[in-house]
């Protein structure tokens with residue numbers, strides 16, 4: 001028996017109305033103020049639900065029957081939507097998703113950032129929100145002795161074979177299926193996570209949407225890849241536009257995909273892609289935005305908010321391979337980029353050279369340590385752009401921004417909660433959040449990306 005005595009009990013069947021969605025896309029119903037989370041239910045819907053878990057302040061339930069449907073509900077276009085877990089919002093119309101993301105940002109800015117009056121624009125969506133990903137990372141395993149490659153069944157480590165993913169570019173689907181068939185033909189063993197045995201752990205396909213370049217990465221448990229020569233020859237024969245075949249070795253018991261060692265098996269170490277007028281070299285392990293069409297929209301917005309006139313000094317913190325830095329360098333006097341991954345900075349330097357930029361300086365290190373050092377050297381940026389990972393900006397970095405006193409900060413965020421927390425710090429330090437532009441980088445998933453303009457009061 002559960003000790004908790006609240007408005008609901010486990011296994012109770014109850015009729016509720018859904019009021020909202022959580023950040024991970026579950027419906028929220030309130031029973032006398034008590035929150036019930038109900039996966040796959042949509043706001044406005046009346047649901048007959050069965051309570052499956054009861055905690056102290058909130059519980060979980062599952063849909064038994066939908067009594068009244070939301071006008072935004074659609075049939076999930078993907079046949080494996082319910083097993084896969086890669087997408088979370090295929091039961092919600094695309095328009096509904098864009099509204100959900102805007103509201104998500106608004107609510108979080110109000111709740112965590114105490115910023116109830118900031119303008120949050122409508123989410124900029126895609127005209128054709130399918131097949132947008134330029135990178136596929138597909139786990140390989142074995143079922144009853146046969147090699148399979150596809151996706152992990154939701155909340156498990158069982159790999160289900162798959163040849164088609166509706167948010168993946170067709171080229172990548174073709175590459176993965178082709179490599180899978182070649183691996184089967186040559187008797188390559190899929191990796192067995194439990195026994196830590198087998199050869200092929202992942203197949204990664206990268207596609208330069210604007211150049212057509214294709215890269216294949218075979219991630220293996222050890223150095224050895226039986227029939228390597230034949231496999232390479234067949235990949236070249238079967239995949240037109242292949243520019244690079246790379247092997248990466250990951251001998252560890254881990255769910256991290258890439259290992260430390262990378263070898264080029266055939267072709268170049270890099271493929272190329274362009275965003276706007278700028279060309280980027282992308283290596284097997286580099287971070288590069290996965291939705292190239294929306295990346296352009298996102299970077300254009302960041303550049304727009306930076307309001308550069310040609311004379312400015314700009315810092316791009318968390319710069320990756322220098323994508324935003326080079327966008328800024330087109331319109332600034334001097335750009336400084338900082339990033340923690342050394343390979344990304346060598347790519348960034350290569351990209352600056354490739355495009356003939358001489359007004360960018362890149363440094364390897366933690367942005368929170370490199371920025372104070374720049375400050376000590378006398379660097380006084382007019383504009384600071386930050387694009388941190390999900391955990392947001394380090395406190396020390398925010399302190400340094402306040403010391404540097406730029407006219408403007410442009411914050412590119414993939415997590416509204418940490419964005420809101422950081423905006424509060426900047427607000428308390430004399431800055432004002434002017435406007436927020438959500439950009440849909442990941443249609444059919446709950447991921448929310450936005451660009452924010454912050455100015456000195």
Ligand code: SAH
Pocket residue numbers: 287288289317318319320321322323324338339340341344365366367368387388389394
């Ligand atoms: N602006 C780039 C990359 C953004 S992703 C782009 O649009 O492509 C965030 C980046 O921050 C990653 O490249 C990650 O390696 C880097 N990073 C994470 N923690 C960091 C830190 N403390 N200091 C500097 N860079 C960091």
